[in-house]
Amino acid sequence: MWQHKTPGIPDELFERVDDVPITKEEVRVIQISKARLSSGQTVYDVGCGSGSISIEAAHQVGSTGKVFSIDIDPNAVELTKKNLEKFQISNVSVILGNAMQKISELPIADAIFIGGTGGETAEIIKLCESKLKQGGRIVIGTILVETLYSVLNIIEKLSFSSVDIIQITISKSRKTSTGTMFLARNPVTIISATKI
Amino acid sequence: MWQHKTPGIPDELFERVDDVPITKEEVRVIQISKARLSSGQTVYDVGCGSGSISIEAAHQVGSTGKVFSIDIDPNAVELTKKNLEKFQISNVSVILGNAMQKISELPIADAIFIGGTGGETAEIIKLCESKLKQGGRIVIGTILVETLYSVLNIIEKLSFSSVDIIQITISKSRKTSTGTMFLARNPVTIISATKI
Numbered sequence: 001m002w003q004h005k006t007p008g009i010p011d012e013l014f015e016r017v018d019d020v021p022i023t024k025e026e027v028r029v030i031q032i033s034k035a036r037l038s039s040g041q042t043v044y045d046v047g048c049g050s051g052s053i054s055i056e057a058a059h060q061v062g063s064t065g066k067v068f069s070i071d072i073d074p075n076a077v078e079l080t081k082k083n084l085e086k087f088q089i090s091n092v093s094v095i096l097g098n099a100m101q102k103i104s105e106l107p108i109a110d111a112i113f114i115g116g117t118g119g120e121t122a123e124i125i126k127l128c129e130s131k132l133k134q135g136g137r138i139v140i141g142t143i144l145v146e147t148l149y150s151v152l153n154i155i156e157k158l159s160f161s162s163v164d165i166i167q168i169t170i171s172k173s174r175k176t177s178t179g180t181m182f183l184a185r186n187p188v189t190i191i192s193a194t195k196i
Numbered sequence: 197m198w199q200h201k202t203p204g205i206p207d208e209l210f211e212r213v214d215d216v217p218i219t220k221e222e223v224r225v226i227q228i229s230k231a232r233l234s235s236g237q238t239v240y241d242v243g244c245g246s247g248s249i250s251i252e253a254a255h256q257v258g259s260t261g262k263v264f265s266i267d268i269d270p271n272a273v274e275l276t277k278k279n280l281e282k283f284q285i286s287n288v289s290v291i292l293g294n295a296m297q298k299i300s301e302l303p304i305a306d307a308i309f310i311g312g313t314g315g316e317t318a319e320i321i322k323l324c325e326s327k328l329k330q331g332g333r334i335v336i337g338t339i340l341v342e343t344l345y346s347v348l349n350i351i352e353k354l355s356f357s358s359v360d361i362i363q364i365t366i367s368k369s370r371k372t373s374t375g376t377m378f379l380a381r382n383p384v385t386i387i388s389a390t391k392i
Binding site for chain 2: 003004005006007008025026029030032033034035036038039050060061090150164165166167168169170171172173180
């Protein structure tokens, strides 16, 4: 379904439903790049939403790698499964449930994406740190100021180095009757770091 | 040197000189993703600067692929060569000279990055269109309003479909004595399209 080596599947190729968020193409490729993935790795996608990050990560880690996608919302889990089928991905396990409980049961990870924390940011990041291999990467995408504040507060107290924080604002062009304008999207902040 | 499958080599790993621009990590991964690269492809990097796009593209197309990097500035050509050596890349040819003349001599391409046009935007895009395979991708990064205007003017007159125009603004965090702030970088506009 996606024949290219590079990440960046266009948003419109994913199945969508109204109340489940998707990480937009350009933000998604930056998140995937910050995880520094390799073949054969084990990856978590915590708060997988539509499954777009899981699918891109699954392509990068390949058939010898494994992705675990967790969401507490049954609609997200169902949508992720639909997208996995659409993209013919077989190295992703989709898990419905509370992240704190489900992450505990997973094998240790090379990279962890956090896209949603349901307010339990500090606890989830602490747990993820304990599940990451040495040299493993954590990549957290935040929309909410409160989540960003919680991440900044906790991440420096844990065993992470090279903490990198960027804010991305993407505008997409739109044709009007008289010319080309840009429509801004909301800024997204991405925090990434390496487990010491 | 870069062992990961994902693009997004940190900027600080590249050799740099003062007057040769580098496409910053986050903008670079978006450009690479918009090119939709696969193993074995032939790629041009027109206005290669420090060579960062060439190096990421070389990783994606692999040893069966080929990248041609062109710049009119001898300092850029020298710096690109230095970076190719640093990253132990052998599938890139670096070419010093005028893009219009040098592109004419190259084999047809699957993807073309344009990072600089020296004011000859329309002519270079026209020539690149003629050198792209059907289904091939063009990805143009612009900083200047004048270049963006020229690209918009010419691209719709040529055999391109799925023209996508995005503007990206990245801010990087900086620690101050009292907290964490964001420092904005200049916006970059990326135009990408598929050769019909």
